Amino acid sequence: MQRIEHIYINGEFVTPHGEEWFDLHNPSTEEVIGQVRLGDAQDAQRAIAAAKAALPAWSCTTREERLAALRRMHKAVAAREDQLMEAIVMEYGAPLVRGRWMATYPADVIAQAIDTLEAFAFEEQVGTARVVLTPVGVAGLITPWNSNAGFICNKLATALAAGCTAVIKPSEMSAMQTQIVIEALHEAGLPPGVFNIVNGRGEVVGEEIAHHPDIAKISFTGSSAVGQHLVSAGAATMKRVTLELGGKSPTVVLDDADFAAIMPFVLQAGFANSGQACIAGTRILVPRHRLAEFEQAVQEAVPHIKSGDPRDTDTAIGPMVSAKQWERVQNYIRIGVEEGARLLAGGEGRPDGLQAGWFVKPTVFTDATNQMRIAREEIFGPVLTIIPYDDEADAITIANDTRYGLSALVLGQDLDRCERVARRIDSGRVLVNTLAHEPRAPFGGFKHSGLGREMGRWGMNAYLEPKTLLMGQG
Numbered sequence: 001m002q003r004i005e006h007i008y009i010n011g012e013f014v015t016p017h018g019e020e021w022f023d024l025h026n027p028s029t030e031e032v033i034g035q036v037r038l039g040d041a042q043d044a045q046r047a048i049a050a051a052k053a054a055l056p057a058w059s060c061t062t063r064e065e066r067l068a069a070l071r072r073m074h075k076a077v078a079a080r081e082d083q084l085m086e087a088i089v090m091e092y093g094a095p096l097v098r099g100r101w102m103a104t105y106p107a108d109v110i111a112q113a114i115d116t117l118e119a120f121a122f123e124e125q126v127g128t129a130r131v132v133l134t135p136v137g138v139a140g141l142i143t144p145w146n147s148n149a150g151f152i153c154n155k156l157a158t159a160l161a162a163g164c165t166a167v168i169k170p171s172e173m174s175a176m177q178t179q180i181v182i183e184a185l186h187e188a189g190l191p192p193g194v195f196n197i198v199n200g201r202g203e204v205v206g207e208e209i210a211h212h213p214d215i216a217k218i219s220f221t222g223s224s225a226v227g228q229h230l231v232s233a234g235a236a237t238m239k240r241v242t243l244e245l246g247g248k249s250p251t252v253v254l255d256d257a258d259f260a261a262i263m264p265f266v267l268q269a270g271f272a273n274s275g276q277a278c279i280a281g282t283r284i285l286v287p288r289h290r291l292a293e294f295e296q297a298v299q300e301a302v303p304h305i306k307s308g309d310p311r312d313t314d315t316a317i318g319p320m321v322s323a324k325q326w327e328r329v330q331n332y333i334r335i336g337v338e339e340g341a342r343l344l345a346g347g348e349g350r351p352d353g354l355q356a357g358w359f360v361k362p363t364v365f366t367d368a369t370n371q372m373r374i375a376r377e378e379i380f381g382p383v384l385t386i387i388p389y390d391d392e393a394d395a396i397t398i399a400n401d402t403r404y405g406l407s408a409l410v411l412g413q414d415l416d417r418c419e420r421v422a423r424r425i426d427s428g429r430v431l432v433n434t435l436a437h438e439p440r441a442p443f444g445g446f447k448h449s450g451l452g453r454e455m456g457r458w459g460m461n462a463y464l465e466p467k468t469l470l471m472g473q474g
């Protein structure tokens, strides 16, 4: 059993003032596998003070100095890929292929921040003015459990590249991954206080960050409810806020699509990260006149998708992260049945043969309407909803009839038509016949899916304030 006792403040592992111990579980067995000691408001204040003290020197570092620090971070994090992989499978339950991606992503995003910094223009001549992009100040970075190490590294690398210092409040449920990341970052030998990491509860450490006057900017990934709260909590101190929130992303299947060819895209988009993905394509819009044919293709494909032990090489869907998350998903499956949607695959309870672990059957509802709760609310588990549509205009209307707008997928053979539909979907990202990711492009959401963007130069800009400099004669 692992006991994680320290947090990281001012370049040192320190014992928190907070005394609460929080249990860490293996979601595949439900067993307690570790404990983490949580920091409290006082610990958050110490971390913020350290970041504030480190800001004047760090914000004046040159591009080359920041690049050198980021390269050391990259090397140290990349060296821990296998250790991270083990923690991700054990503590989060990611299946092996997904787990490997999640273990390489933290180093990859640091490399991407390096690329962005190398090419970034911090100054620009605009008419008679020089516009100088200056670091916004101390950044508060708050991450969720569904890709904790990756989000820590992405937010931190970008903040540091911009010249900000940071206080990180990682997900309390991902402390093993956080510990590995802290050890790597410590080894990278950055100046003390430049980054600080405080394990703790959202309503304790998170709240302190959300209200503290010395935090200039918040970058948050998590639920829309907490994101909205952070905007109002930060208003009193006029914090800049970047939010990456939830989604109810549409997968629009056009009527010329070859169902056999697109089915892997449809199911991977929906079940990625065991369904615990903000970008998951959970609303599948299908032409009404081909609905029966599509349903048959789904019924043939889903039995080949295994939900079970993440260490089995043929597992595609691992357990839900917690008992609470498992209950939430079960509840939505009940709601779908009560609302009158028809179960095409899966349903309540664990997959056959599994007695323990927070496992869910890959579940697909059909004949749903876009007004049902299973079509409107984010479930955050492997539960998909097929909604029939009448024509292209109807498909676009349904795709946009949601409070969210993070990602969308359009599938069809006529590329001009696919692009026409893609351009009319209100979403931060629209994929056409691909699930590829482009890290140099902005990532973020319309409407309740977020505020602002991460990644590439858009991500960097979010940690910078433009300063207009007009010079007269000497």
Ligand code: NAD
Pocket (backbone or CB within 6 Å): 142, 143, 144, 145, 146, 147, 169, 170, 171, 172, 200, 201, 202, 203, 205, 206, 207, 210, 221, 222, 223, 224, 226, 227, 229, 243, 244, 245, 246, 247, 277, 278, 378, 380, 406, 449, 450
């Ligand atoms: P959550 O919002 O409950 O928690 C996210 C983080 O915020 C955690 O570190 C938590 O401790 C902290 N937090 C909670 N209350 C807080 C408060 N009052 N003040 C400050 N911090 C607080 O979300 P979760 O359950 O950890 O993650 C699942 C949600 O995150 C899903 O809704 C999902 O859509 C969303 N998500 C979005 C993205 C994205 O990129 N858009 C990525 C992953 C997850």
